[in-house]
Amino acid sequence: MSYVDIVEKVSVPKPDRFYTPPQFAEIQGIPIAYRRAGNGEPVLFIHGAGYTRRWLPLYQMLSEHCDFIAPEIPGFGETPAPKWFRNFDDLSILLDEFLNRLGVDRVHLIGYSMGGWAAAEFATFYPRRLKSLALLTPIGLRLPGNPGVDLFQLSVPDLLNRLFNDKVVQQEFTPNPDDFEEGVHLYSEFSAAARLIWAPRYNLALEHRLLRVTCPTLVVRAEDDHLVPNEMAEKFAEVLPGCRLEKIAETGHELCLERPAPLAKVLNAFIAEAAR
């Protein structure tokens, strides 16, 4: 008998813009969907709680300088979640196995928003696996007295208004409210996010565990984040040993979509330097 459920591939709606079919690697019974392109230093990118199933402009810009690997974590995009998949511990082990399967030893790890929390967790478990760590508007630390807004309590328009400072980009990335299948899919992705981060909205252990991370580290904050307090990125930069803090001008929380070019420039430079 096996204690691991084998989960079937799922059919999900395909966004009009930027959709590309993923590759799959079966890890621990889960068909992990991922996209991979480019040559050079291996870079593992962990997405936030949305805008999955796409080869985003940022990914393209990064892949022009590295071997860019973007998996979709269980419950997101085309990667199904088994019943046992519950927390960042499960995710860290899964990603470790994923890298083994791809034959990638040490990587540059980038995590955005909730994926930033995931990346930080991975880094505390497998610090020797990292060539560098970059967290983009991450969440996951406690800011005493400053919990910020609860994203799960926001209506879709309110959430989008807080995610984006650039209203033109926001318009481009606003899901069609009449797209029933996309609506259902987003509910299921949000459910997967809720399983990971509903409560507590932080991991206190990160504050001491992150001291294990000795590779070059970078935190990128928004110019003005209206979803997560700006102090969050700053606190990550304080906690991470020897960390650099960068700010991307004219961005809110969704800096990956709002200003991919300047962000890619910062990340490419950081990776190049760390690879030396």
Added chain:
Amino acid sequence: MNKLRFYFFHLMPYPHIPPAEQIESSWVTLSNKYYDPQRGHTLYKEYLNQLVAAERFGFDGTCINEHHANFYGTMPSPNIIASNVIARTEHIPVGVIGNAIPLHGNPVRVAEEIAMLDVISGGRMICGFVRGIGCEYFNNGVVPADSVERFEEAHDLIIKAWTKPGPFTFQGDHFYIPNVNPVPLPLQQPHPPIWIPGQGSLETLQFVARHHYTYMMVYSPRWFCKLAADGLREECKRLGYEAPKSMFNACIPTYVAETDAQAHKEAKGHLSWIFNTGLKIPDQLFFPPGYMTTKSFRNFTTQLIKGKVKAQHKLSYEELVKEGYIIVGSPETVKNQLGEYCEQLGAGGVINAGSAYGPMPDWMVMKNMQIFAEEVMPAFREADGKPDYLRQARPAPLTSTEFSALVRGPEEMPRARVDGREGLVDLRYAHVDANA
């Protein structure tokens, strides 16, 4: 047996809040600064009197439920209310419909409290289990995505705690209890009747069918209630049995007055308040992510789109009447409509008929109760007009004399060694001389 059972139901709202158009929600985000405990004291007294009055009016039961951090229903701990009601009544069944079992750390606590209430009340408890509505998950640390699993596991734990001799170890995915051994146990054997309120989801219907429980609808349009009722019967059939009528209870606010016009005039504002203000809940608070499985979310949303159902807080009074959310009218009208409604649904009971609604003043609630009890309920009763429970044997003797007169099996008497006496002494007689 009577044709229909009628259960008085109270939500215990706190209606002294700004009007619907001035608030985003009466749940989760509306500040508790609007709660004035002085006012609350008066309201609780009125509400408790109404619940108690259900007995003398002749209702088949008097019911309450659990909600948190809102102004629609101010009973975060319904068992406390039940305790008050059973102390002030003698015969009427009291329903807690129900305790929100996934929300609490240790479900054994619910098993203990319901058992206490059942023993104290002489076996009058009806025990409901709910997941709590979506909003409830914003007021504690329970992950809404765990709600269904925690519900089923907490249910299994509570039923086992009541039916399997303790102590035993419960090894759940969500709950680990080294020694489950509640004292007391419920008086009704093997346990109080279980009611499961639901919004028509297939998972809940299957759960009820599997366990032979009673399903009760929550406020819904008539076509949706019918769908759920038919769904339940179908699920029972699939399991090889015919669902008795008593397995399905309708839930429909019903206001009755001297004439149709008078009834509408009196009830309109209060019934509308329940839906438009009391249930003013934005979607994202109603359905937190994971509260529904993706499959249920898809089915539910499809039904809503197909049925062109409006959010409850946007329903006009005319729509409430037309869609069959409520029944209002003269005794004749209410009798006919209620009879026809329950006939169509195949319901064995009605919850919330002849009850209290929103900001309705005490006198108006009492008026509704009285006219409903005297001019509507008899039409659905046997010739003696009694509720069924008064024709059935009481689960526990009413008096000490009855208790002593009944022949029971062997029982441990309190014994211990007492200074100056030999052997184990029956402590009930320890004060009497050994030689006497």
